[in-house]
Amino acid sequence: MKRTILSAFALSVICGVNLSYAQSESRVGVTIYKYDDHFMTQMRKDMQNEAKGFAGLKWFMNDAQNSQVKQLAQIETLLQHKMRVLAVNIVNANESKTIVEKAKAYNVPVVFFNRTPSKQALESYEKAYFVSADPKEAGRIQGELIAKVWKSNPDFDLNKDGKLQFVLLKGEPSDVSAERSQAVVESLNQQGVQAEEIYSDTARWRRTLARNKMNEWLVENRAAEIEVVISNNDEMAIGALDALNAHEKRLPIFGIDALPETLALMKKGEIAGTVLNDSSAQAKAVVKLVSNLAQGKPALKDTQWESHSSKTIYLPHIGIDKENLGQFLP
Incomplete structure (x- = not known):
């Protein structure tokens, strides 16, 4: 069985549950390059905690298990299930263009985070963004x-x-x-x-x-x-x-x-x-951008972050x- 939280969505369909609740919520598809990376484990927890403060968003989290093939399949499935926004922690930057093209075909915004996509792919789609640290x-x-x-x-x-x-x-x-x-x-x-x-x-x-x-x-x-x-x-x-x-x-x-x-x-x-x-700061930025985009607002509306370009937000580091x-x- 494929390891994906989408199974919860599939189960609701199979059981004939009324999905009207989902229609009033904005679905957000997330795929993380691998769950057993310690930093990404912390960031995933931070994103889940931050998302609790944003009503109206339903999150579908996926573990790509360090497989770009698996991640691309997850993205295709998420898009087919009408996600309003994608949040992608990419496995391999060489596939940035493929991911952007998939999102663009569905007219769905995509927020890359933590792992850097190619600049060319990011610039090729007006609804593509990147959150990380420099x-x-x-x-x-x-x-x-x-x-x-x-x-x-x-x-x-x-x-x-x-x-x-x-x-x-x-x-x-x-x-x-x-x-x-x-x-x-x-x-x-x-x-x-x-x-x-x-x-x-x-x-x-x-x-x-x-x-x-x-x-x-x-x-x-x-x-x-x-x-x-x-x-x-x-x-x-x-x-x-x-x-x-x-x-x-x-x-x-x-x-x-x-x-x-x-x-x-x-x-x-x-x-x-x-x-x-700062995984917590990055998580806050990802969730806020996703929330704005899901509501059709400008990505940086009502935020304190400055974009280093029209596409990229860097959160500061601190030496310890x-x-x-x-x-x-x-």
């Missing part, structure tokens, strides 16, 4: 955090050469990962920190892959040179920590997302810093280290 800003703030901690802890310079030797765990071969990776190194340089990459590789945002990759690096020829671990997200940062613990080794680790687990590890002194990628950690703990 990956360049995330990398810049991460670099500022690392520089701050590095300068205040001279013992982190293990070989005393005045340079920061690092390994870098990247997400996917995507614009977001590339922009975070480039921005963090540029930010370090701007802060006057000479940085040298020892190893870097992709771990596809996943803890297990990051742990495996870090395990490999820790037995490579240049393992002893590693002074700092930089990660494109917290999941991979925690994976690196797992590997370091297995090797009974401690290094400063920096991630992005500010997952609750990461904040708890920071409190214990096991992770040095992270960057808040031991000095301000208390503000973010439960």
Whole structure:
């Protein structure tokens, strides 16, 4: 059986239930690239909580299970069931055009969120929008955090050469990962920190892959040179920590997302810093845009957000280290 909340809708039809309630509600179809991504799990919960304040919207949530084929099928089914708006956390940006064309064929607005669609696809449809956080800003703030901690802890310079030797765990071969990776190194340089990459590789945002990759690096020829671990997200940062613990080794680790687990590890002194990628703020923006579009209003009507273009809304990041950690703990 296909895993989709649309089964609830199908059941109501099969049982002959009067669907007049649905006719007075605006149906919103949501598809998330995979539910077992920790950040998307939190954002999905935030969206569900935020949606409680918007009467007249009925949400149909779907797990694409990291399959673009499955996600495209979900979108087609949602459109056939007369969704007023689509909200899409895309699996593969290469399929942005296909998704936009499907939505356009039904004259249905589409709000992409968190995972970046192609700019060309976004610009090709006047009813397509994107809500996320600027990956360049995330990398810049991460670099500022690392520089701050590095300068205040001279013992982190293990070989005393005045340079920061690092390994870098990247997400996917995507614009977001590339922009975070480039921005963090540029930010370090701007802060006057000479940085040298020892190893870097992709771990596809996943803890297990990051742990495996870090395990490999820790037995490579240049393992002893590693002074700092930089990660494109917290999941991979925690994976690196797992590997370091297995090797009974401690290094400063920096991630992005500010997952609750990461904040708890920071409190214990096991992770040095992270960057808040605010799932709650992004969820609020997605739900508000969806609500406006479902009512036929301009997407940004009655909002405080400024669009970086006519299509994109970026929510701000916040750097977190031991000095301000208390503000973010439960």
